[in-house]
Amino acid sequence: MCGIVGYVGNKNAQDFLISGLKRLEYRGYDSAGIVTLNGKGRATLLKVKGKISGLETKVAKNKTTDKIGIGHTRWATHGEPSELNAHPHKSGKIYLVHNGIIENYKELKAKLKSSHKFVSETDTEVLVALVNHFYSDGKYPLSNAVVQALKLVHGTYGIAVVSELNPNEIVVARSGSPLVIGIGNNETLIASDASALVGHTKKAIYLNDGEVATVTADSIEIKTLNSQPVSAKVEAIQTDLSAIQKGGYDHFLLKEIMEQPSSLTETLRGRINREEHLVHLGGPKLSDEELKSIKHLIIVGCGTAYHAGVLASYYIEQFTPDISIEPVMASEYRYRHAHVPENSVALIVSQSGETADTLACLRDLKAQGVKTIGIINAIGSTIAREVDGGTYIHAGPEISVASTKAFTSQAVAMIMFGLTVAEAKGVKNSLLAPYIDEIANLPKAIEKLLKNAPESVKNLAKRYKKYDHAIFLGRDVAYPIALEGALKLKEISYIDANAYPAGELKHGPLALVDDRFFEFVFLPENNLYDKTVSGIQEVLARGGHVIVITDADDFSLPVESVVKITTKMKIFTPILMNLVAQLFAYYITVAKNYNVDQPRNLAKSVTVE
Numbered sequence: 001m002c003g004i005v006g007y008v009g010n011k012n013a014q015d016f017l018i019s020g021l022k023r024l025e026y027r028g029y030d031s032a033g034i035v036t037l038n039g040k041g042r043a044t045l046l047k048v049k050g051k052i053s054g055l056e057t058k059v060a061k062n063k064t065t066d067k068i069g070i071g072h073t074r075w076a077t078h079g080e081p082s083e084l085n086a087h088p089h090k091s092g093k094i095y096l097v098h099n100g101i102i103e104n105y106k107e108l109k110a111k112l113k114s115s116h117k118f119v120s121e122t123d124t125e126v127l128v129a130l131v132n133h134f135y136s137d138g139k140y141p142l143s144n145a146v147v148q149a150l151k152l153v154h155g156t157y158g159i160a161v162v163s164e165l166n167p168n169e170i171v172v173a174r175s176g177s178p179l180v181i182g183i184g185n186n187e188t189l190i191a192s193d194a195s196a197l198v199g200h201t202k203k204a205i206y207l208n209d210g211e212v213a214t215v216t217a218d219s220i221e222i223k224t225l226n227s228q229p230v231s232a233k234v235e236a237i238q239t240d241l242s243a244i245q246k247g248g249y250d251h252f253l254l255k256e257i258m259e260q261p262s263s264l265t266e267t268l269r270g271r272i273n274r275e276e277h278l279v280h281l282g283g284p285k286l287s288d289e290e291l292k293s294i295k296h297l298i299i300v301g302c303g304t305a306y307h308a309g310v311l312a313s314y315y316i317e318q319f320t321p322d323i324s325i326e327p328v329m330a331s332e333y334r335y336r337h338a339h340v341p342e343n344s345v346a347l348i349v350s351q352s353g354e355t356a357d358t359l360a361c362l363r364d365l366k367a368q369g370v371k372t373i374g375i376i377n378a379i380g381s382t383i384a385r386e387v388d389g390g391t392y393i394h395a396g397p398e399i400s401v402a403s404t405k406a407f408t409s410q411a412v413a414m415i416m417f418g419l420t421v422a423e424a425k426g427v428k429n430s431l432l433a434p435y436i437d438e439i440a441n442l443p444k445a446i447e448k449l450l451k452n453a454p455e456s457v458k459n460l461a462k463r464y465k466k467y468d469h470a471i472f473l474g475r476d477v478a479y480p481i482a483l484e485g486a487l488k489l490k491e492i493s494y495i496d497a498n499a500y501p502a503g504e505l506k507h508g509p510l511a512l513v514d515d516r517f518f519e520f521v522f523l524p525e526n527n528l529y530d531k532t533v534s535g536i537q538e539v540l541a542r543g544g545h546v547i548v549i550t551d552a553d554d555f556s557l558p559v560e561s562v563v564k565i566t567t568k569m570k571i572f573t574p575i576l577m578n579l580v581a582q583l584f585a586y587y588i589t590v591a592k593n594y595n596v597d598q599p600r601n602l603a604k605s606v607t608v609e
């Protein structure tokens with residue numbers, strides 16, 4: 001997704017725009033730009049291909065004292081990353097930044113060709129030309145022109161618009177892409193994510209879909225597209241500055257891996273009664289009767305969130321005898337004609353709470369009358385505000401594109417939800433107690449692993465950085481860990497890593513084993529241990545370069561590398577093993593000198609299809 005910022009007030013607009021874009025750069029970072037207005041008819045438009053640092057250099061050479069402006073950091077959808085395609089886009093006296101996709105931009109562009117000379121390949125330039133068409137150089141209020149234009153648009157947008165003819169107001173609007181209005185002293189700040197407002201204000205208004213706001217330094221007027229006034233709900237921004245800074249680590253990714261003892265502690269806070277072996281989640285807003293009646297659980301997510309759902313499904317099945325569980329990839333599920341059985345509940349899993357595919361599934365399931373429960377990290381996010389109920393995972397802001405602490409907290413939060421269902425269904429406490437005890441001990445177990453593992457994993461990673469291909473293997477509860485480990489490695493080191501259930505090897509993937517590959521095997525000491533050992537032997541017999549992560553004391557096969565996990569955990573060792581895979585991906589990427597926190601082609605939150 002792209003990052004949007006805006007400023008109108010009594011301070012230097014360029015300063016906030018640049019600092020805000022740097023906070024949002026993790027959300028999309030292939031090009032960037034800002035425009036500021038001096039209020040006397042001069043606009044300073046600066047754009048770059050590449051990182052915000054390049055824009056910062058340009059701003060330093062074109063410093064202004066302007067007090068109003070907008071900015072954007074881009075994750076390209078229409079048109080390659082280039083200075084020409086970077087936002088803000090201009091038409092007449094109007095400048096516009098946009099996050100989303102205008103699906104009918106081609107037909108709109110055809111109608112505007114006579115009145116606007118197009119210079120970029122973007123759908124956004126079509127939108128600014130359409131606004132200008134209705135603005136007709138200031139004959140009509142800017143907000144009216146924006147509304148008229150948006151009524152013709154199909155697709156998603158989060159936009160900020162300024163005009164040289166009205167240099168004291170910013171018009172913002174959203175449908176499907178988030179926008180937050182920060183309320184300051186004689187200043188109003190705009191951002192696509194509250195993290196850009198931290199340190200500037202504690203008060204924010206989260207715009208809703210279909211709303212348009214006109215903001216000045218000291219006023220905010222919100223209306224619907226049908227000109228119905230909206231009374232704004234001012235909310236507190238709960239993030240503090242330290243949560244969005246590296247805190248002494250080289251990268252956000254390492255910080256977020258290492259802070260999992262505390263982030264998981266926050267996920268559990270107030271939700272586990274160890275003495276009575278009970279779990280309590282207030283957010284889902286489901287009565288015991290409703291919990292008891294659940295027969296089918298759909299778990300919806302993308303990427304890491306999906307993997308967390310797969311992992312949770314394996315565990316929940318172990319202690320809820322009469323529930324079928326269906327983890328689904330949102331991008332696929334939204335277009336399926338899946339039958340949703342009676343007594344279904346849907347867990348909607350998303351770290352950012354803005355992922356377009358997941359949001360689309362949420363809306364479809366709600367339309368079918370399915371109760372939706374959010375498992376979300378970003379407070380106040382779109383999904384968090386649209387689910388029927390939910391559990392915030394409270395893992396703190398996750399800045400690095402590769403999701404790590406959110407996975408652990410999402411999986412545990414879903415397992416806790418499953419435990420509340422089991423409790424409501426009268427499942428014996430003696431069956432649930434071991435799960436609850438281990439969950440309560442998990443932060444400590446993670447802390448112990450993170451104290452002992454990093455150095456050995458760092459040395460291991462250096463030995464495998466030259467490979468271009470990898471196979472990740474696991475069975476049962478270790479299979480979703482293999483999926484997640486492969487995703488982590490591929491998305492930051494660009495090694496072609498793919499995961500397979502260990503039992504599937506002989507059905508095809510075994511043909512891949514040769515010196516181009518290494519194999520990363522998760523081997524928990526559980527009822528399937530021997531089966532997975534057989535799989536390892538199949539790979540060794542074909543000359544595989546095998547790395548094994550295990551908690552077993554007696555593992556002795558002649559593999560290339562073993563990472564031994566010493567722990568009292570018996571049930572949730574796969575969650576500990578996942579941290580080894582996170583560290584492995586991190587250290588390989590550092591060894592390859594790639595961009596750990598902002599890998600190529602990706603963005604932190606994908607608010608477009």
Ligand code: AGP
Pocket residue numbers: 302303304305349350351352353354355358401402403404487488491603604605606
């Ligand atoms: C995971 O490391 C990736 N960044 C990506 O797969 C991510 O998990 C996915 O886009 C879902 O994001 P969400 O949790 O914010 O919905």
